[in-house]
Amino acid sequence: MTNLEAHYDHVIIGGGMAADSAARAIRTASPEATIAILSADPHSPVYRPALSKDLWTGEDADPASQELHTAEETGASLFTSTLVTELWPNSHRVGTARGQSIHYGKALLATGSSARHFPGVEDDRVVCLRTVGDYRHLRGLAQDGARMVVVGGGYIGSEVAAALTRTGAQVTLAHAGRHLLEHLFPASITGHLEQTFAEHSVTLVPGFRLMGIDTEDELVLHSGQAESLHADVAVLGLGAVLNTNLAEHGGLDLDSGAVVVDPYLRTSARDVYAAGDIALFDDPLLGLRHVEHVDHAQASGTAAGKNMAGAEEAYDYTPLFFSDLFDDGYEAVGRLDASLEMREVWNQDRTAAVVHYLEDGKVEGVLLWNTWDSVDRAREVIAASQNDQLAPEELDGQITPG
Missing domain, CATH: 3.30.390.30 (FAD/NAD-linked reductase, C-terminal dimerisation domain)
Incomplete structure (x- = not known):
């Protein structure tokens, strides 16, 4: 790894899909520019949807196969395990947890989201799936016959439960609703999905609101209805939290918990842009919204990178999202x-x-x-x-x- 320099033309904070797309757009538009990607994650950027999809259903379970090779293909300097803790827009600087100070010409916040954990529980058998490290850990726990309880019947919970059926584990999916994914789909589809999950030996437990987890020899998950589930591993799909602390402490404008951007993905601070999950943007069809899906991360990262390199192109895109369930x-x-x-x-x-x-x-x-x-x-x-x-x-x- 190269040493972290004192100055870069472009500093990208985050190591996900938006960061990768931004680096590629900057390099295309400005071949001589210096780019630093500062990622708190210890792993290189990967195609993140594969962590709950292709790596479980395909022949290759190694997350290295999904690496985006951002540094090699863009010439950017990638610094993993580098947590940015300070943003000083007035002086065009960022600071790291190691006390380093880096000056930037333009900066991009692509800090994404973090999995929502259950408070007060620290146990290696209680897992969220968000990063390469999470995937590798969960893959190691998903042994043949292991009792795996997935909590949360949303987008990630349903995908993880479907993925785990490929491992030989005993899979239970506990969710708060009456029917699986009922907050998204009509009854015609939720009924079909419940039948499909049952055909793949997934035990569905509706009406389960997680209230506590005992971490003794086995895990015991308690609900608000005095119901308990016993497990060897618990996978929590409780939603995500936007990583906006850096933006907030840097004095940037936030609204509805997300970072406000203009049509060019510029924040309220000069020369600071935001893309991906954290950006509150004006969707051309649906108005102000933030979107936590890969299509938006890629598209907004590309748009931000172009604009950081000198373009004035409005981000006028309505993202899609997708999933596969069996x-x-x-x-x-x-x-x-x-x-x-x-x-x-x-x-x-x-x-x-x-x-x-x-x-x-x-x-x-x-x-x-x-x-x-x-x-x-x-x-x-x-x-x-x-x-x-x-x-x-x-x-x-x-x-x-x-």
């Missing part, structure tokens, strides 16, 4: 919220669907269930609906399921 998969755009009005369109054999999510008669989101190559059209449907050019009764024929 033999089913989906892509989606916008808000998937089951409290909204949901209009479903199914193919003839009911293996694929398009679900429109409406509020006050306008489409806020589109789910493409086992329906592919339709994301751009979904964005067009949202735009037309938001602009009063598409009535709810006209939605059925807009996107063909399948």
Whole structure:
């Protein structure tokens, strides 16, 4: 590893997908610029979705196969295990936990999110899945016959539970709702998913709100309903916390817990940009929002990198997100919220669907269930609906399921 210099043209704080994309965009636009990537993670940037997807379902379980090779391919100087603790926008400097001070021309905050842990519990058998280190640790614990309890029926919890069935472990998925993923999907899909998980020997425990964890010879997880689950390993999918402490202490404007950016992804501080999970941006279709998915991380990182290198290109993108659960998969755009009005369109054999999510008669989101190559059209449907050019009764024929 090269030594950390006192000055760089561009300092990128964070070691995820947004940081990687920004470094590539800067190098393309400004080949002679000096770039430092300061990452608290001890591992090089990887394609993070693989940690809960491909590394469990493919032939290669080594996370090195998902490494992005950011430093080699961009010429940036990558410094892992380097925690940035201070941001001084007025003097264009950042400080590290080791007491180093680095001057920057432009800085990017791409600090992402951290897994939400259960307070007061420190045990190697209680795991979250967010980093390469987490993946390797969980992979080692997922032995044939091990009792694995996944807590949380959201995006990451459902993916992890599905992934663990590949290991021979006994998998239980405990979640707070009445039905799996009911906050996202209509009953037609949640019912199908519950049947699919049961067919793959996943025990579903609805109505489970984690209230405590005993860490004796075996783990005992307690719910608010006096119900207990016994486990060898607990995997917590309790959501994520935005890593905005650096921005907050640096005096940057925050709103709704995220870092406010302008159309060019600039923060309230001169020459400081933000991308990825932490950025509160103006979505061209849906207004102010922050998005915690890889498509946004990559797209906003690229846009921020271009603008740091001198472009003035607005970030006018509506991100997608996606997941695979056994033999089913989906892509989606916008808000998937089951409290909204949901209009479903199914193919003839009911293996694929398009679900429109409406509020006050306008489409806020589109789910493409086992329906592919339709994301751009979904964005067009949202735009037309938001602009009063598409009535709810006209939605059925807009996107063909399948």
